[in-house]
Amino acid sequence: MGPVVDAVVFDLDGVIVDSEPVWEEVRRAYVATHGGTWQPDTQRRLMGMSTGEWARYLSGELGVRRSAEQVADEVVREMARRYKEHVPLIDGADDVVRRLAARWTLGLASSSPTRLIAAALEATGLTAAFATTLSTEETERGKPAPDVYLTVARHLGVDATRCVAVEDSSNGVRSAAAAGMRVVAVPHLSYPLDRDAAGLAAVTLGSIGELSPELVEGLG
Numbered sequence: 001m002g003p004v005v006d007a008v009v010f011d012l013d014g015v016i017v018d019s020e021p022v023w024e025e026v027r028r029a030y031v032a033t034h035g036g037t038w039q040p041d042t043q044r045r046l047m048g049m050s051t052g053e054w055a056r057y058l059s060g061e062l063g064v065r066r067s068a069e070q071v072a073d074e075v076v077r078e079m080a081r082r083y084k085e086h087v088p089l090i091d092g093a094d095d096v097v098r099r100l101a102a103r104w105t106l107g108l109a110s111s112s113p114t115r116l117i118a119a120a121l122e123a124t125g126l127t128a129a130f131a132t133t134l135s136t137e138e139t140e141r142g143k144p145a146p147d148v149y150l151t152v153a154r155h156l157g158v159d160a161t162r163c164v165a166v167e168d169s170s171n172g173v174r175s176a177a178a179a180g181m182r183v184v185a186v187p188h189l190s191y192p193l194d195r196d197a198a199g200l201a202a203v204t205l206g207s208i209g210e211l212s213p214e215l216v217e218g219l220g
Helices: 019-034 042-046 051-060 067-087 093-101 113-125 147-156 172-179 195-200 213-218
Strands: 009-011 103-111 134-135 163-166 182-185
Touching: 009 147, 009 195, 019 042, 019 051, 019 067, 042 051, 051 067, 067 113, 093 103, 093 213, 103 113, 103 147, 113 134, 134 147, 147 163, 163 172, 172 182, 172 195, 182 195
Parallel strands: 009 103, 009 163, 103 134, 163 182
Antiparallel strands: none
């Protein structure tokens, strides 16, 4: 009988790197530059979408005068440039990841494109901590669908129901819960969880620093 928790799967944006405000700034400026109109609920809608999904949304729904392919390429290029200058690591997140990596196999399930995942992990020195990383670029559907979490569990060779997921956004929490994982929610102060998503989390923390091995074991 092994441990009840076989693996821990992290989200990247908003959990390890405080990138949501950077994404918002970059995409907002891009929409304005290319003749689109940013809506009051745009940022909340975009959180968790895969690259293809948000690129189509900016191009179609927000009226940006560029194809979805151009949108994705140009926005991601600007994000990569920002990351080269500075990756906004969330205070203490790297320590938490290393502490958990000493006890469990770790996976990463991110809505960021593959090249940005690589850039962020390299800049934070966390590449080796994760046994597998996956972008929703490589799954059929982005979050809130469970595809990315189910695929990461499969790559790790573990049952999704024996995994703990660490998420910050409503769509991320929905995605991990739909995959059957126990979810630790660490909501961003600027983007609080919707009520239904808050109800799906096994535990909600005020900051990533509160995520201890003892807490993870307690979820078993």
